[in-house]
Amino acid sequence: MSNVELDKEYWRWTESRYTNPDLNWQDGDIISAGVDVGSVSTQAVIMVDGEIYCYSSMRTGSNSPDSANNAMDWALEGTGLSLNKIQYIVGTGYGRVNVPFAKRAITEIACHARGANFIYGPEIRTVLDMGGQDCKAIRCDQRGKVTAFLMNDKCAAGTGRGMEVFADLLQVHINDVGKMSLKIDEEPEPVSSTCVVFAKSEAVGLLRKGWPKEKVLAAYCSAMAHRIVTLLLRLGIEEKFAITGGIAKNIGVVKRIEDELKLKAPEPSIDPQLAGAIGAALFAKALVEKEQKKA
Amino acid sequence: MITVGLDAGSKNTKVCIFDDKVLSTASVLSGFDQEESAEQVLNSALDKAGIKREEIKHITVTGAGMDAIKFADTNITTITADARGTYFIFPSVRTIVDIGAEEGRVVKIDEHGKVKDFGINEKCAAGAGAFIEAMSRALEVEIEEMGELSLKSTKQIPMNAQCTIFAESEVVSLIHQKTNKEDIIRAVHDAIADRNTSMLRQIGIEKDISLIGGMAKNIGFVEAMNRNLGFDLLVPKDVVAPEYVSALGAALIAQDKIRG
Numbered sequence: 028m029s030n031v032e033l034d035k036e037y038w039r040w041t042e043s044r045y046t047n048p049d050l051n052w053q054d055g056d057i058i059s060a061g062v063d064v065g066s067v068s069t070q071a072v073i074m075v076d077g078e079i080y081c082y083s084s085m086r087t088g089s090n091s092p093d094s095a096n097n098a099m100d101w102a103l104e105g106t107g108l109s110l111n112k113i114q115y116i117v118g119t120g121y122g123r124v125n126v127p128f129a130k131r132a133i134t135e136i137a138c139h140a141r142g143a144n145f146i147y148g149p150e151i152r153t154v155l156d157m158g159g160q161d162c163k164a165i166r167c168d169q170r171g172k173v174t175a176f177l178m179n180d181k182c183a184a185g186t187g188r189g190m191e192v193f194a195d196l197l198q199v200h201i202n203d204v205g206k207m208s209l210k211i212d213e214e215p216e217p218v219s220s221t222c223v224v225f226a227k228s229e230a231v232g233l234l235r236k237g238w239p240k241e242k243v244l245a246a247y248c249s250a251m252a253h254r255i256v257t258l259l260l261r262l263g264i265e266e267k268f269a270i271t272g273g274i275a276k277n278i279g280v281v282k283r284i285e286d287e288l289k290l291k292a293p294e295p296s297i298d299p300q301l302a303g304a305i306g307a308a309l310f311a312k313a314l315v316e317k318e319q320k321k322a
Numbered sequence: 323m324i325t326v327g328l329d330a331g332s333k334n335t336k337v338c339i340f341d342d343k344v345l346s347t348a349s350v351l352s353g354f355d356q357e358e359s360a361e362q363v364l365n366s367a368l369d370k371a372g373i374k375r376e377e378i379k380h381i382t383v384t385g386a387g388m389d390a391i392k393f394a395d396t397n398i399t400t401i402t403a404d405a406r407g408t409y410f411i412f413p414s415v416r417t418i419v420d421i422g423a424e425e426g427r428v429v430k431i432d433e434h435g436k437v438k439d440f441g442i443n444e445k446c447a448a449g450a451g452a453f454i455e456a457m458s459r460a461l462e463v464e465i466e467e468m469g470e471l472s473l474k475s476t477k478q479i480p481m482n483a484q485c486t487i488f489a490e491s492e493v494v495s496l497i498h499q500k501t502n503k504e505d506i507i508r509a510v511h512d513a514i515a516d517r518n519t520s521m522l523r524q525i526g527i528e529k530d531i532s533l534i535g536g537m538a539k540n541i542g543f544v545e546a547m548n549r550n551l552g553f554d555l556l557v558p559k560d561v562v563a564p565e566y567v568s569a570l571g572a573a574l575i576a577q578d579k580i581r582g
Binding site: 192225 | 332445446452456470484486487488491495498
């Protein structure tokens with residue numbers, strides 16, 4: 028696909044891969060991996076002794092096994108590491124039962140809590156995972172073990188898919204939506220927080236009225252934030268509070284959630300979209316250790 | 323005495339001119355300036371009926387955009403308009419299902435046409451016309467053709483998504499899996515019928531039941547509702563088409579106003 032064509036797909040966020048230059052897989056005792064096949068994105072994370080060695084993050088294709096294979100191949104690319112050297116692989120996410128090379132599937136709720144614990148530290152008690160087609164509020168203990176959760180997977184309002192619809196409508200790249208929504212003088216009234224279809228037709232009306240894109244995006248980001256805050260408040264928030272998933276990278280939504288909750292979420296040092304796969308890779312490591320103990 | 327009923331809907335603005343009987347009806351896209359659209363559609367209905375503007379004694383407006391129609395003499399809620407219009411056409415009806423572009427309503431009326439109870443879904447596009455519209459775009463099938471096509475379906479397939487946005491993705495993957503278009507369209511109709519049947523059950527099913535609003539023009543959807551309920555819904559045909567029932571109700575209430 029040419030760059031010109033890619034430019035037209037405003038919803039398409041940037042895919043990425045990474046290899047940790049400070050680690051060498053040959054020196055490790057346990058090589059474990061987690062693959063998170065989400066409804067919108069797939070991540071493969073490979074860990075050496077519980078540290079991130081390499082990862083990939085890409086768009087989920089039309090079937091889960093292919094998406095898992097592609098993500099794994101890309102993560103391994105150029106590392107010299109091969110699939111058979113990975114001792115344990117855990118699948119998670121929406122397509123977790125369809126990860127061909129995974130020994131075990133673990134729910135994304137457990138993996139996101141575990142991943143958030145790794146990314147943000149053991150003092151995290153509430154995790155908000157904002158995914159492509161769902162949104163989860165999770166409470167966990169100091170080891171990242173889930174104690175309670177609530178989720179919305181029935182409605183696009185408050186999910187990444189809803190944001191993609193708006194990126195497309197306004198012809199603003201999904202990576203820029205958040206930043207752009209903050210370039211306003213005054214916070215406008217939010218559009219409908221209950222239905223993306225209605226929010227979209229409201230937005231069309233606002234654009235016709237002459238509202239700049241920034242203001243329309245602000246109205247949508249705050250509607251989305253409000254919807255998510257409602258879910259969080261139903262579960263009850265215990266500090267510290269952290270955000271994972273793709274929308275965690277949308278500063279426009281994150282800032283408005285923080286403002287409404289009057290709480291700050293810590294800045295991630297690692298891509299928060301990887302949380303599920305990181306959690307899965309950590310579970311995989313623990314399962315190797317368990318097997319070794321038995322043996 | 324000539325009266326006018328205007329239904330300023332979220333998608334279309336409908337008008338009905340009445341004098342002892344329905345003289346004419348007309349519809350136009352509500353567009354950006356709803357008052358201008360109302361003005362325009364009223365003029366075309368007047369032309370159709372061969373009547374001058376000055377002959378109108380009273381204009382009553384209803385619908386989501388009614389506040390924008392400043393030239394109307396009075397306004398009434400959509401629930402009242404639904405009840406009045408339906409009772410005029412089908413006096414035997416006790417439950418009305420009105421499904422418009424962005425809203426679904428269920429109204430219960432007594433033997434005198436008085437509203438007893440009602441329920442509205444205005445928060446979610448699944449269950450309203452906007453759902454079918456989105457699916458017709460995804461399927462690249464004209465919305466007017468959806469009904470007929472679904473009748474050719476030979477297989478019942480389930481739709482997992484409730485949300486319009488998610489259902490759009492589901493329809494796209496069904497297309498990729500080479501699922502028969504007719505079967506997908508039937509599944510779309512079944513999905514929206516399920517939503518509305520459960521709203522109907524919540525308020526209580528009392529016969530006869532009529533189906534009005536723009537969605538009642540879709541034969542595939544009417545069939546899906548009939549299948550769900552196990553009996554046939556009454557769909558207006560002769561007096562006015564189903565999407566004009568609220569406008570007719572408003573015109574009838576305008577008649578009541580001038581009679582005092």
